[in-house]
Amino acid sequence: MPYLRPFLLTLILCFVLPLTAQEKNKEKEKKATPSIAxxxxxxxxxxxxxxxxxxxxxxxxxxxxxxxxxxxxxxxxxxxxxxxxxxxxxxxxxxxxxxxxxxxxxxxxxxxxxxxxxxxxxxxxxxxxxxxxxxxxxxxxxxxxxxxxxxxxxxxxxxxxxxxxxxxxxxxxxxxxxxxxxxxxxxxxxxxxxxxxxxxxxxxxxxxxxxxxxxxxxxxxxxxxxxxxxxxxxxxxELPDDGYTPRVFDPRSGYYARGYADYATPIDQPLVKRFITRHRLEKKDPTAAMSEPVEPIVYYLDRGAPEPVKSALLEGARWWNQAYEAAGYKDAFRVEVLPDDADPLDVRYNVINWVHRSTRGWSYGSSVTDPRTGEIIKGHVLLGSLRVRQDFLIAQGLIEAYGKDGTTPDPRLEELALARLRQLSAHEVGHTLGLAHNFAASTNDRASVMDYPHPYVTLTDDGEMDFSQAYATGIGEWDKQTIKYGYTDFRDAAAETAGLQEILAENERLGLRYISDPDARPAGSSQPEGHLWDNGSDPVAEMNRLLELRKVALQRFSEKNIPVGMPLSELESVLVPLYLMHRYQVEAVSKMIGGYAYDYGVREAGKTPEYQPTAPALQRSATEVLLATLAPDALRLPTNLYELIPPPAYGYGRNRELFNTQNGGGLDPLAMAQSAADNTLSFLLRPDRLARVVEQHALFGEAMPSLTGYLDGIRTFTTRQVGSNAGDDYAQQLARITERRLVHHLIQLAASKDISDAVVAGALSQLRNYQLKTENGATDQEFYLHQLVRSFLTNPDSYEPVAAPELPDGSPIGD
Incomplete structure (x- = not known):
């Protein structure tokens, strides 16, 4: 049938042509994707x-x-x-x-x-x-x-x-x-x-x-x-093998926590599994009380660190071997200089880096950690190189640093700075071992390098500055206990569970306290034992001691605090940390007001949890010593200082490390005082602190300070200072500055829309005291405060906060 031929030809082409195209596509793909060779x-x-x-x-x-x-x-x-x-x-x-x-x-x-x-x-x-x-x-x-x-x-x-x-x-x-x-x-x-x-x-x-x-x-x-x-x-x-066993996290252990939600967990068990971060460490002989490790933990120091810094960093980091010895290991922790052919970012090396910046700043310890288990693969420390210069500067303000020949610094300056570097090296390495901050260690006689220490400089009986106790040496008791918790090698799971609980119980028997960042770092924290840059177990006593030390050093401050040939204007940079020596203690003391004593305790059979407010007598003592920092005698400079220090020399200029001024750029004793006074008032009048004062008075009875009594005491003190210093123009002006700053703080409290109503009411009540019955015969200070308060009360939305000059950069105190 002839009519079928075109149809068959079309059918054949339908099969043949796609195959041909397919072969061509394969050939094209083969050419487009070459072999690796x-x-x-x-x-x-x-x-x-x-x-x-x-x-x-x-x-x-x-x-x-x-x-x-x-x-x-x-x-x-x-x-x-x-x-x-x-x-x-x-x-x-x-x-x-x-x-x-x-x-x-x-x-x-x-x-x-x-x-x-x-x-x-x-x-x-x-x-x-x-x-x-x-x-x-x-x-x-x-x-x-x-x-x-x-x-x-x-x-x-x-x-x-x-x-x-x-x-x-x-x-x-x-x-x-x-x-x-x-x-x-x-x-x-x-x-x-x-x-x-x-x-x-x-x-x-x-x-x-x-x-x-x-x-x-x-x-x-x-x-x-x-x-x-x-x-x-x-x-x-490459990920580590499965030979590592995660160790359970306990909030009292002192370690960072890693965790994940395990949806295969039985309903009667917590969904989130938490474990600590730590290096892998095992004994060669698990049965021995003291054994060498299968593989030691080795840290390597940056070759770029100069001497004598290098030796100080090595020594401080090596302190950790003391803790591993306490956990039953011999030579388990070593610190060496990084080999010439090694890269500090190579994950095979735990490293301590010496890092330069244009300004001082934080040092920190981080790590590369297996997210699956919490095993630390690489410890990685960054140390700011300007740390040593800042501690040198702190010491420089305390003594006649260049009093001997005008050019050679007193050797105590470098000794203090290097002592801090040893502690800093140990501190940041501790983070890379898995340890969190312990800001309550200062209450336990410096029980941990994981605290932030203020230099503990004392006065001898003959009035000389003693730097010998400025910083602790060696690893602390708390540090040994935390390493025991994280690294003790137990024979089996049951022994590990019992052993870890015994270590925590031993911490309690030793009286070791532990408070970390969430309860110490916020300025409004209610935990009076957890604080940065403090010393001792009694914040009020330490404040009094610091104020006396500061007073002596200010009286002796002179051109001998800088070397011959340096512009006299540079005395201001040395003066800053001295004048503000008490700034961190202000924060520490303030935490006693409306404070609560607590720890990270867990439920234990036969033990009643404790969450108690700071005793009322201690709260009143704290308020009194903070008010003392507002007195003109605490805020003023000795006469010889403001006559000695000129505006910045040509080529130097002002910077963020100097006081902010209102007088055109030279040393400004009044602006300095205003900044310092405002710092104290900001801690005395924090809204959350005042809310806790209201709360404690309501919950724990009349013995606790009331908000009215507390605010009355602050207002009465500042007003009395204005009246009692009428014969001293400098002191009078300082008292007026403080009173003005108090009123601005009260207005800001009264204007706040996101704080306790009781605190707003208390602030408004205090502002009524500044409304004069008549403007006739009022002093300029009284008239100013009257007008300020009347304007706010008449039209609250018209008030614009007036800020005091900011303090020079502070924390990190020595970075």
């Missing part, structure tokens, strides 16, 4: 954890992937920083630590991050999968396959390495420093620090950011505020 034949191969190739011609890194869905750690960091403490982008700063894996989907490779906050630790795969699918995961980066041999592929890793992995642009934007972005044309890989090892692959890039600056901090450290370059480091790290 073909693609890399002109490249330099680097074997290691993940083999990679360096293409010098392209300036790219290609990664070879043959293991799929296999978890590893991805850590990003800054190899070279910006140098500004305010911005906080420091050399060798760690970034995020993530558990990730490579997943291939056709021509794409995804670097995917696991969500380990939510898990199901179960033998039932379906139960584990149900939780995994219930919560989002993240894809860090996507790549295109550029070469393939069997199941192994090659990807161009360069886009990840050239990205803003550290979140620099976002941080600058949050800090209102400007809008910046990565400039690809000015960025490149950094082959010198791109290396491979059996258990980790290290990559680095030099990243240039360009943009429009809106703050001043970038320009203060970068040659060009519109363009600056950092180096970003990326680490791919």
């Amino acid at each position: 073909e693609k890399t034949k002109e490249m330099e191969r680097h074997d290691g954890f993940y083999p990679y190739y360096w293409s010098d011609e392209e300036g790219k890194v290609y990664l070879e992937i043959g293991r799929w869905n296999e978890d590893f750690l991805y850590v990003n960091s800054l190899a070279a920083g910006l140098g500004s403490n305010d911005i906080g982008l420091d050399r060798n700063q760690l970034g995020n630590t993530r558990v990730v894996f490579f997943r291939r989907v056709g021509p794409k490779v995804l670097l995917q991050q696991r969500n380990l906050e939510y898990r199901a630790i179960s033998d039932n795969p379906a139960e584990a999968r149900s939780v995994e699918e219930a919560f989002a995961q993240s894809v860090v980066e996507g790549f295109k396959v550029v070469a393939k041999t069997d199941e192994t592929v090659l990807i161009d890793l360069t886009p990840l390495l050239m990205s803003d992995a550290h979140g620099v642009a976002a941080k600058l934007k949050r800090g209102k420093e400007g809008t910046y972005k990565v400039s690809e044309d000015r960025s490149a890989l950094y082959p010198e620090n791109t290396k491979n090892f059996p258990k980790n692959s290290e990559f680095e890039a030099s990243i240039t950011f360009t943009g429009e600056p809106t703050g001043r901090n970038v320009g203060s450290v970068a040659p060009d505020s519109e363009s600056f370059t950092l180096r970003m480091h990326h680490s791919f790290v």
